[in-house]
Amino acid sequence: MKTPGKMLPKIIGFIFRKPVTVRYPKERLTPPATLRGKMKFHLDRCISCGLCARDCPSGACTMHEIEAKKRPVFDLDYCTFCAQCAESCPKDAIEMTAEFELAHYKKGEAIVK
Amino acid sequence: MGYVKLPIGPQHPALKEPENFTITLDGERVVNVDIRIGYIHRGIEKLMETRTYTQNLYLVERICGICSYAHVYNFTQNVEEILGLQIPKRAEYIRTLFLELERLHSHFLWLGVAGHEIGFDTLFMYTWQDREVVQDLLEMISGNRVNYAMNAIGGVRRDVSQEHRKKVLESMDYLEKRAEFYKNVAINEKTILARAENVGILKPQVALRLTAVGPTARASGISVDIRKDDPYASYLDTPFEVITTDTNDVLGRVVVRVLEIVESIKIIRYLMEHLPEGDILKKAPRKIPEGESISHTEAPRGEDIHYLHSNGTEKPDRYKVRTPTLANLPATAEMLKETYLADVPIIVAAIDPCMGCMDRVLLLKDGQEKPGELISGEQLRRYGIKWYAERGWNA
Ligand code: SF4
Numbered sequence: 448m449k450t451p452g453k454m455l456p457k458i459i460g461f462i463f464r465k466p467v468t469v470r471y472p473k474e475r476l477t478p479p480a481t482l483r484g485k486m487k488f489h490l491d492r493c494i495s496c497g498l499c500a501r502d503c504p505s506g507a508c509t510m511h512e513i514e515a516k517k518r519p520v521f522d523l524d525y526c527t528f529c530a531q532c533a534e535s536c537p538k539d540a541i542e543m544t545a546e547f548e549l550a551h552y553k554k555g556e557a558i559v560k
Numbered sequence: 561m562g563y564v565k566l567p568i569g570p571q572h573p574a575l576k577e578p579e580n581f582t583i584t585l586d587g588e589r590v591v592n593v594d595i596r597i598g599y600i601h602r603g604i605e606k607l608m609e610t611r612t613y614t615q616n617l618y619l620v621e622r623i624c625g626i627c628s629y630a631h632v633y634n635f636t637q638n639v640e641e642i643l644g645l646q647i648p649k650r651a652e653y654i655r656t657l658f659l660e661l662e663r664l665h666s667h668f669l670w671l672g673v674a675g676h677e678i679g680f681d682t683l684f685m686y687t688w689q690d691r692e693v694v695q696d697l698l699e700m701i702s703g704n705r706v707n708y709a710m711n712a713i714g715g716v717r718r719d720v721s722q723e724h725r726k727k728v729l730e731s732m733d734y735l736e737k738r739a740e741f742y743k744n745v746a747i748n749e750k751t752i753l754a755r756a757e758n759v760g761i762l763k764p765q766v767a768l769r770l771t772a773v774g775p776t777a778r779a780s781g782i783s784v785d786i787r788k789d790d791p792y793a794s795y796l797d798t799p800f801e802v803i804t805t806d807t808n809d810v811l812g813r814v815v816v817r818v819l820e821i822v823e824s825i826k827i828i829r830y831l832m833e834h835l836p837e838g839d840i841l842k843k844a845p846r847k848i849p850e851g852e853s854i855s856h857t858e859a860p861r862g863e864d865i866h867y868l869h870s871n872g873t874e875k876p877d878r879y880k881v882r883t884p885t886l887a888n889l890p891a892t893a894e895m896l897k898e899t900y901l902a903d904v905p906i907i908v909a910a911i912d913p914c915m916g917c918m919d920r921v922l923l924l925k926d927g928q929e930k931p932g933e934l935i936s937g938e939q940l941r942r943y944g945i946k947w948y949a950e951r952g953w954n955a
């Protein structure tokens with residue numbers, strides 16, 4: 448039957464439904480285990496090979512000499528969270544965590560060393 | 561009565577992306593449409609020449625936010641073709657799963673946008689809620705809702721576990737019910753029929769002549785679908801049908817997409833039930849030998865073509881992308897003729913345009929006598945300042 452109001456029963460049903468969104472930040476959804484969030488860097492495992500910086504698509508991961516050791520530094524302002532660095536690393540020195548709340552005020556405040 | 565020329569865009573509240581439609585009107589009736597593109601060219605093809613193949617995986621993905629996977633699939637298929645690399649069967653199935661999940665969420669999204677364009681925002685809210693189900697699946701498997709970063713050259717980066725499979729199958733049951741509901745709504749709801757029936761007619765001969773692709777062509781009764789015509793990924797194994805309608809109007813385009821959702825669900829079920837065991841990634845060299853390759857896939861919006869020329873180094877020599885929207889634009893100009901101004905938004909939306917992915921550099925010729933001229937960014941800046949100063953517009 449070609450009438451308006453095909454969706455009416457659904458619409459009325461929605462009045463009694465709980466909202467789909469949660470009251471962030473009081474309530475939080477759990478991110479999936481696969482999420483690529485802020486990375487964790489294990490300095491002791493790193494062998495200074497530079498593969499991570501070479502494969503990073505956005506220039507977020509760059510090599511620096513700190514305390515006489517060449518090692519990567521990650522600037523999250525540039526990071527696309529692709530996890531290519533973690534994958535390229537032959538020593539598993541980079542690990543992606545599920546931390547995603549990374550908002551900050553100034554450029555250069557979110558640096559992972 | 562004289563004709564009125566109405567410029568819509570490049571910046572206009574009705575447009576989501578900058579493009580220009582100059583519409584010649586006779587009263588309310590559209591006489592002619594001139595579409596001008598080139599406002600959001602991003603130079604991705606050129607940028608790709610300066611990056612390694614690994615880095616390009618993530619750049620190609622950002623050509624489009626909706627059909628990002630179709631692009632990255634094309635890219636990896638091109639590289640693997642030149643390498644002569646056969647990827648593991650399990651990886652092929654997972655890639656197909658992503659191609660289809662992407663089609664699902666793209667079609668749900670489009671259905672909502674179409675509803676919004678005709679002032680039926682309830683439909684918009686509903687379909688976007690269902691789209692979330694697909695997005696959750698994508699996030700669960702890949703870790704991202706958009707730009708999944710799933711592909712690597714030689715396979716996929718993440719595996720589909722037993723729980724993932726179960727969850728995908730469960731969600732498909734839910735989405736199938738929803739698709740049935742939308743089918744019922746699309747062909748019976750008066751609000752939609754009044755705006756979509758016999759609007760934006762595209763005759764089959766015209767569609768063929770103007771190279772329409774994807775759902776736009778299929779709604780004009782042309783059975784083109786790269787998945788069937790030149791099967792890639794694991795479409796040869798999966799049973800599905802090419803959906804066409806012969807109404808040639810916007811309603812046809814709605815029906816085609818809703819029925820394609822049902823077909824996608826069928827494909828995903830098959831993939832999940834027959835997922836082969838084995839590896840998901842084969843190691844690929846960094847340097848790609850000299851060669852060229854062309855790859856095309858059926859993206860949610862139609863045929864997406866990528867061309868790669870490699871020169872034996874770590875970086876591509878030339879890369880070229882032709883997205884479906886570009887192929888559909890000439891047909892859009894045709895569809896708009898002899899319609900009413902109020903129908904323009906829904907007719908344009910019916911091809912599911914994605915201007916950002918499609919954009920080209922345009923060389924504008926000033927009238928007849930002055931040839932085009934290439935100027936630097938600095939020259940352009942100075943030209944702009946002068947242009948405004950001449951009109952006394954600067955602050
Ligand atoms: S996650 Fe990707 S973008 Fe971020 S530092 Fe690693 S490689 Fe670079």
Ligand code: SF4
Pocket residue numbers: 492493494495496497498499500518519535536537538539540541
């Ligand atoms: S790839 Fe791994 S081992 Fe090599 S420099 Fe980077 S973090 Fe260190």
